Amino acid sequence: MLKISIDYNLEDTVYRQIYNQIVEQIASNNIHPGDKIPSSREIAGVLNINFHTVNKAYQLLRENGIIELTKNKRYIISKKNKTGNAIDNFKKKEIDIINEAMVRGLNDDDIIKTVKNILNLKNGAD
Amino acid sequence: MLKISIDYNLEDTVYRQIYNQIVEQIASNNIHPGDKIPSSREIAGVLNINFHTVNKAYQLLRENGIIELTKNKRYIISKKNKTGNAIDNFKKKEIDIINEAMVRGLNDDDIIKTVKNILNLKNGAD
DNA sequence: CACCTGTTATATATATTATATAACAGTTAA
DNA sequence: TTAACTGTTATATAATATATATAACAGGTG
Structure with missing residues (x-):
């Protein structure tokens, strides 16, 4: 079941928080491809x-191929398919935050370990 | 020497582009700790x-400990020092973009390889 | 002293974000 | 066939963020 909460103290916009939380719950196998998500009015x-x-969060999720509309006008989680756009998008974002991490004192090992740690947590949370 | 360019087609704000490009050039050893950066009026x-x-970019760089003000009112690149804030900040951003990458079809290996690839490019560019 | 620096202040214009209503076509279920 | 739901589109408004434009100030530099 989908759970979303908004924290107005964060600098992230509301629609970005919704976007990230839906993505997080798909990544954590809390919701799965084919599952319906609640209507925008319900959320x-x-x-x-x-x-x-x-709706703005939903539009962004749709543009990125993460959710899709059925004939019944219901949004469902899309099946994962690795597109070139997804890879490029990931790489661009990674470059910026790795640059910042290095400048702020983290070394290669810190960075690799943090990434592996995040991946291991995901894989253990099935 | 510091080189910055603005692309108004990008969705990033102007001050964010300046921020990221200065960070990138520190990470790439193009500019080094102790080096002066041009005045905001010059840029x-x-x-x-x-x-x-x-100035907005400079303020943000300063808040993150990446540049600092000397007594002469000139900004210089700070020495790298790994703070808890830097680590937390990196981890938070990583979680969001790794989640998105996984949902968009990238697997653990794709992610690790991309990160290692970025780090290797940095290390080879000295 | 003239010139540069960052900083602060004020004002303005534009874009983004968020809300508020209303209406519409199409699906679903009573 | 209604009634209720869906996403979508449209319009309007308010608040905030972004970017520009000027001006003025304290302090360092040559």
Whole structure:
């Protein structure tokens, strides 16, 4: 079951928080390809926010191939398919944050260990 | 010597592009700890933008301990020192983009290889 | 002293974010 | 066939973020 919460103290926008939390729960196998996700109005009602804000997150998820619309006008989680765009997108973001990490004192080993640690946590959380 | 360019087609803000490019050039050993960076008015003049926009990037770099102000009111590149904040910051960002990469079809090996590839390119570019 | 620095302040314009309503076509279930 | 739901589109408004434009100030430098 999908659980989302908004923290207004974070610098991330509301729709970005929704986006990241849905992505996180797919990555954590909490929700799976083919599963329906709640309607934007339903999420908005629970979080007490406007449904257009939820819709913006959904649009972004759709553009990135993470969710898709069925004929019944329901969004479902897409099957994973590794596109060139996904790889390029990952690499671009990685370069920026690895640069920053190195400049702020982390060495190669710190970086590799952190990444492996994150991956191991994911794999252990099935 | 510091080189910065702005691409208005990118979704990144101008001050973020400046921030990332300075970080990149420190990470690439193009500029080094102790080196002075050009004044915000100088950068702004070359890029034909407002110096407050450059200043916003400088403020952010300063808050993250990447540059510091000397008594002479000149910004210099700080010495690298691995703080807890730097590690936490790196980890938080990594989690979000690794989640997205996995959901978009990349597996553990793709992720590790991409990270190692980025680190190797940095180390070879001295 | 003239010139540079970062900083602060104020004002303005534009873009983004978030909310508020309303309406529409299509699906679903009573 | 209704009634209720869906996503989508449209319009309007408010608040915030981004970028520019000026001006002024304290302090260092030559």
